[in-house]
Amino acid sequence: MEKRIRVLVAKPGLDGHDRGAKVVARALRDAGFEVIYTGLRQTPELITEAALQEDVNVIALSLLSGAHNTIFPKVLELMKAKKMDDVLLIGGGVIPDADIPGLKAAGVAEVFTPGTPTSDIIEFIKANVK
Amino acid sequence: MANETLKTKKQAYDAQVDKSLAKRPERKNLAHDRLYTPLDIEELDYETDLGFPGEYPFTRGVQPTMYRGRFWTMRQYAGFASAEESNQRYKYLLEQGQTGLSCAFDLPTQIGYDSDEPISEGEVGKVGVAIDSLADMEILFDGIDLGKVSTSMTINAPASVLLAMYIAVAEKQGVSPDKLNGTIQNDILKEYAARGTYIFPPKPSMRLITNIFEYCSQNVPQWNTISISGYHIREAGSTASQEIAFTIADGIAYVDAAIKAGLNVDDFAGRLSFFWNAHNNVLEEVCKFRASRRVWAKVMKERFGAQNPKSWMLRVHTQTAGSMLTAQQPENNIVRVTLQTVAAVLGGTQSLHTNSKDEALALPTEDAVRVALRTQQIVAYESGLADVVDPLAGSYYIEALTNQIEQECWEYIHKIDELGGAVVAIEKGYIQREIQDSAYKWQMEVETKQRIIVGVNQFQVEEQPPEGLLRIDASVGELQKAKLANLRATRDNAALAQKLSALEEAAKDEQINLMPFILEAVKAYGTLGEICGVLRKVFGEYEAHISL
Known part of the structure; x- marks a missing residue:
């Protein structure tokens, strides 16, 4: 049997919109992935640690507070430090179009903004998982 | 009997329609019946179920003349970056004819952290104004007479600290606490269930809330001590009935807690206020407002035995549904907000915030906020919708749906009572799961196009990225850090240490009201993080129930 794709859905920062x-x-989960949800107020350290432990x-x-330009790059830095090259990082939330190129250049594989159907996210993961 | 004839005629109509459905099918996913007639409100008794505006059970509104005398308070929620910049926005809004202030705080402030703590990195000034100490609060209200304006503050876990800061600023302006008008949100239960800015576990949180009820009833009598909020429950994805049911269940928990703490229900109940969402389905929303007033009146009179009619009234602030704004074709949001405004006004709200068209993308620009405020002013002054009290009453549909929402609300309240009340229902994750199920259902309806969102899953166009969005200058974090360093170097630290240890000792004794101790620490320029830090040490922190 093919190994199921494992995804950590995380809420970094102080944002409570979940x-x-x-x-x-x-x-x-309904699409057949194994999903772990972290709950609120996770630091980049906690997120990358959980990702390693859960082998995702x-x-x-997911972030709606506007702190994405600070927090997403931090997660990426820690992923590099922990040699998590085989983990795909995606993001979503209220993120202005103008910020997306910068986040992608930093290593975020894709950014999903309001109105995106969940099916787009599912397809993206299937096509890009390493 | 007349209704017997009507029944027969209605059956004939139904049979006729059924036959034509094969040829002319109806749209799917319609929530309500096709047609309402007197048969749907046969049981309705005007005097018991509706009554007159300003009278029990307040179905038709809490004031006898509603908007014929004074319009609702037009109150735009605002705040971003530093106290200096937010102060400018408040003055602008007041110049534009806004009649009350509404403060948005950034997330570190809402969760009781100072701007210079590592966890605040990147969040300072982003979703609201950063307030670290009384010094920031003095700047925020500089040049605004607190004796004249009414101020609503969206602050929950650290509500007592922000209220203390407000009282202290007023005192410096020469305004005594009994002259102050405004509201603190102070509704921790919906933070656990839907909004997420909790700090302490439920028990000490409920104590802080009842401490505020008691302190204000004696010292700040015109202050609305809580805004029991369905808004965020709805934003998290609930239905209209769930919004008012879970919120009224929270309200019951607060009243229970205050009575257990020894307060007399009529001493505080008149200062409880509510906060509803104005969502897209205009008439369903109107019925929701009407039903909520009737349920709360019954709860207060029958369940808690309140005697004062003011204790029975559900007074409500409303905000249009942020989650219904689309990032696609943002101009369309002006129309959505207009319809939501109509719902709130026909529903009989006491105050209203209208969202700006660009809020699915960023915090609003000044121009977008002006259009949102003008929307309220047009509905108020030009539409005629505010000229007659509860004008939809008596419509078969409106009354039947008001009854139905009330019924669904009671069913949830009974279920939550069986679970042991709202606090237990939240700790068990019941309320969260109900909300999540509704949110997921909504999303799937959108994705399968059973529910059409204009510009999102139909009528899309190629769009250029929006321009001219408000951006929060990243330097606000550095500015706050510098202000804090200066404050810590110049205040009387020994005096403050005494106030903080007095607070710590008081926190350990459940019988003591903490408000006076918090006020003392605030006046000694203790920071929000320091004061909440002391309480964190004594109370611990809440651990969320996670369920999917």
Whole structure:
């Protein structure tokens, strides 16, 4: 049997809006992925640690507070330090279009903004998981 | 009997329609019946179920003349970056004819951290204004007479600290606490269930809340001590009935806690206020407002035996649904907000915030906020919708749906009572799961196009990335850090240490009201993080129930 894709859905920073994170987590689970949801207020350290322990293929960050330009790159730095080259990092939330090229250049594989169907996220993960 | 004839005629109509459905099918996913007639409200008794506005059970509104005398308070939620910049925005809004202030705080402030703590990195000033100490609060309200303006503060876990800062600023302006008007959100239960800015576990949190009820009833009598909020429950994905049911269940828990703490229900109940969402389905929303007033009136009178009519009234602030704004074709949001405004006004709200068209993308620009405020002013002054009290009453549909929402609300309240009340229901994750299920259902309806969102899953166009969005200058974090360093170097640290240890000792004794101790620490320029730090040490922190 093919190994199931494992995804860590994480809420970094202090943002409490988790409707999107939970809906995405559930959609991914219904699509046959193994999903772990971290809950709120996770530091980049906690997120990367959990990702290692759970041996996930994907980290999906959800953030609506505007702190993405600070927090997403920190997660990437720690992923590099921990040699998590085989883990795909994606993000979503209220993220202005203008910030997306910078986040992608830093190593975020894709950024999903409001209105994205969960099926797009599922397809992206299937096509890009390492 | 007349209704017998009507029943027969209605059956004939139904049979006729059924026959034509094969040829002319109806749209799927319609939530309510096709047609409402007198048969749907046969049991309705005008005097018991509706009554007159300003009278029990307040179905038709809490004031006898509603907007014929004074419009609702137009109150735009605002705050970003530093106290200096937010102060400028408040003054602008007041110049534009806004009638009350509403403060948005950044996340470190809402969770009781100072701007210079590592966990605050990247969040300072982002979703609201950063307030670290009384010094920032003095700047925030500089040149605004707190004796004249009413101020709503969206602050929950550290509500007592921000209220103390407000009282202290007023005192410096020469305004005594009994002249202050405003609201603190102070609703921790919905933070656990839906919004996420909790600090302490439920028990000490409920104590802080009842301490505020008691302190204000004696010292700040015109202050609304809590805004029991369905808004965020709805934003998290609940239905209309769930929004008011879970919120009223939270309200019951607060009243229970205050009575257990020895307060007399009529001493504090008149200062409880509510906060509803104005969502897209206009008439369903109107019914939700009407049903909520009737349920709360019954709860307060029958369950808690309140005697004062003010204790029975559900007074409500409303905000249009942020989650219904689309990032796609943002101009369309002006229309959505207009319809939501209509719902809030026909529902009989006491105050209203209208969202700006660009809020699915960023915090709003000044121009976008002006259009949102003008939307309220147009509905108020030009539409005629505010000229007659509860104008939809008596419609078969409106009354039947009001009854139905009330019924669904009672069913949830009974279920939550059986579980042991709202606190237990939240600790068990019941309320969170109900909300998540509704949110997921909504999303799947959108993805399968059973639910159409204009510009999102139908009528899309190729769009250029939006321009001119508000950006928060990253330097606000550095500015706050510098202000804190200066504060810590110049204040009387020995005096503050005494105030903080007095607070710590008081926190250990459940019988003591903490408000006076917090006020003392605030006046000695203790920071929000220092004061909440002391309470964290004594109370511990809440660990969330995670369920998917």
